[in-house]
Amino acid sequence: MQVVAGVDLGGTAINYTLLNQQEEFLIEGLCEHPALAKQGPELCLQQIADGLQIAAEGAGISIADVVAVGLDTPGPASAAGQLSARGSTNFAHPRWAGFDMREGLAHKLGKPVSYLNDANAAALWGHYSIFGSNGRETSISIVIGTGNGGGIILDGNVVKGKNGFGGELGHVLIPYQSIAGTNGIKAECNCGRTGDLESLCSLTGIEKNILPYFLARHPGHELAKMDLHQAAKLVRGLADQGDSLCREVFRVQAHALGLFFDEMVNTFDPDAFIVGGGALETSKEFQDWFMEQIRTAMPIQREEQAAIPIHVMPNGDTAGARGAAIEALKLAKQGGLA
Numbered sequence: 334m335q336v337v338a339g340v341d342l343g344g345t346a347i348n349y350t351l352l353n354q355q356e357e358f359l360i361e362g363l364c365e366h367p368a369l370a371k372q373g374p375e376l377c378l379q380q381i382a383d384g385l386q387i388a389a390e391g392a393g394i395s396i397a398d399v400v401a402v403g404l405d406t407p408g409p410a411s412a413a414g415q416l417s418a419r420g421s422t423n424f425a426h427p428r429w430a431g432f433d434m435r436e437g438l439a440h441k442l443g444k445p446v447s448y449l450n451d452a453n454a455a456a457l458w459g460h461y462s463i464f465g466s467n468g469r470e471t472s473i474s475i476v477i478g479t480g481n482g483g484g485i486i487l488d489g490n491v492v493k494g495k496n497g498f499g500g501e502l503g504h505v506l507i508p509y510q511s512i513a514g515t516n517g518i519k520a521e522c523n524c525g526r527t528g529d530l531e532s533l534c535s536l537t538g539i540e541k542n543i544l545p546y547f548l549a550r551h552p553g554h555e556l557a558k559m560d561l562h563q564a565a566k567l568v569r570g571l572a573d574q575g576d577s578l579c580r581e582v583f584r585v586q587a588h589a590l591g592l593f594f595d596e597m598v599n600t601f602d603p604d605a606f607i608v609g610g611g612a613l614e615t616s617k618e619f620q621d622w623f624m625e626q627i628r629t630a631m632p633i634q635r636e637e638q639a640a641i642p643i644h645v646m647p648n649g650d651t652a653g654a655r656g657a658a659i660e661a662l663k664l665a666k667q668g669g670l671a
């Protein structure tokens with residue numbers, strides 16, 4: 334039995350999945366192990382290896398059956414998996430600076446390893462959930478969380494870019510001034526840009542930009558009494574329950590996304606758009622409303638462009654590990670291992 338593994342490494346936890354040749358995932362839900370990333374690469378790589386052993390045993394397979402491993406991590410890292418020499422939030426120990434994640438893990442496990450950043454891995458999972466692994470389709474994914482992650486799958490392959498920044502869609506500028514009812518809104522992103530997708534379409538964007546804008550105009554709202562950081566986290570739940578100010582916050586997000594998707598329609602002419610992340614961990618009614626709002630915000634499309642579907646990405650918690658496993662399956666097929 335030949336299997337590939339997906340290893341989603343975050344700052345605090347590692348999430349695993351296993352995928353067989355029939356493209357069935359052998360692990361349902363989360364299979365986690367502590368990452369200990371703060372303690373540096375040696376300990377963390379050992380944690381990955383130990384956790385993989387546990388995951389394999391749990392799925393009833395031998396570690397020897399794992400022919401390739403897909404790794405994904407938060408960036409910034411090169412397309413090949415070398416962490417930035419300037420360090421990163423999740424891998425702050427000095428020995429991580431410039432560390433080659435992919436090579437380090439391949440050496441540790443004695444198996445071929447593929448690498449994706451976490452957003453691109455999630456995008457690949459979203460793509461696979463619609464098109465499977467053998468297609469030549471193109472999709473654009475957006476994951477709305479604390480920040481805004483995304484990815485482009487072009488003709489079935491992840492666009493990684495020269496320096497690993499391919500698919501960093503959150504920092505693409507959008508014509509945000511055209512969103513109705515937001516005259517004078519501040520749209521500043523942590524990256525230094527004004528008016529990129531993440532500046533509005535992220536939890537951070539709600540806290541820094543959208544919520545302050547609306548609360549200044551509705552000082553009697555219940556969220557106006559709270560600290561913005563706490564208040565921002567309550568917006569989704571309240572919006573889902575129908576609170577009109579909180580719905581306005583998400584309307585702005587959906588409209589920002591509509592403007593962005595319009596740019597992508599004319600850049601890639603994709604087969605599908607996919608939206609995931611915490612923003613859509615809501616009722617079906619809210620999801621449907623949000624999707625409809627995205628559509629509403631897109632400028633008039635040609636008939637054939639208007640038919641491009643917008644999907645909700647399934648399995649949010651396991652998206653990274655699953656996408657990493659799909660990339661490993663490609664590596665195994667190319668290497669004649671599967």
Ligand SMILES: [Zn+2]
Nearest residue numbers: 504522524529
């Ligand atoms: Zn930005």
